[in-house]
Amino acid sequence: RKEVEQDPGPFNVPEGATVAFNCTYSNSASQSFFWYRQDCRKEPKLLMSVYSSGNEDGRFTAQLNRASQYISLLIRDSKLSDSATYLCVVNGANAGGTSYGKLTFGQGTILTVHP
C-alpha cells in the first residue's frame, strides 16, 4: 500500500462547479497534513495546512479524519486559475508520535477547470 494515495483524476469541471479531492494515508502516527498545489512545469507550493477540526480558506475547505486516515479538499465556485495538480502531503512520524521533517507526497490529482 502506498503511504499516501490519491485519486489521480483527471477532474474536468466547468467554472463555478464544486469539486472534491480525497486522500488516504497509511502512517497512523503522522501529525501534520497539507495540500500543495503544483502548476504545470512549476514547483509545488503550499495551498493550505489541514487541521483536525477542519479549516477553510476562502473557497477552499480541508478536512481531516484521523480515525479513517482520510483527508479531503473541497473547492467551491471553481475558477479557471484553479487548474493545477493538487498534492496531498503527510509528514513522517514514529510510533511514539515524534514528527520529523520527511514529507510524503501523493501522486497528485489533476484538475482542469473549463469555461
Next chain:
Amino acid sequence: DAGVIQSPRHEVTEMGQEVTLRCKPISGHDYLFWYRQTMMRGLELLIYFNNNVPIDDSGMPEDRFSAKMPNASFSTLKIQPSEPRDSAVYFCASSFNGDGTDTQYFGPGTRLTVL
C-alpha cells in the same frame, strides 16, 4: 526574499557524464531537502539536511547519487555516472524547522535529461 534558487534550470547530458545540481536555500532556513519528480513515481524525497548535516538519505537511489551541504547557503546533488533513468525534475526545498509542521518552500527545479 529571492526564494530557493536552483541551477541550472535545464540540463541535457549524455549517459555516463557527471551531473551537478546546485541549490541555495532561503536565508535563515535550517533544513534543506532534495526531491526528484517523475511521472511514474511522483515526488520523492532523496535526502535532507539540518544545519548542513545529512539527516536522512534513505531516499538516495544508489551510490551514483551524492549530496553535500558545505555551508548554510549552498548544497549540491551530484550524479556520477548519469543514466537515462535519472531523467527527472529535481527540486530543492527549504524550511525553517524540520518537524514537518513548517512550510517547505520549493525552488523552480532542474529539469535533467540524460540521453
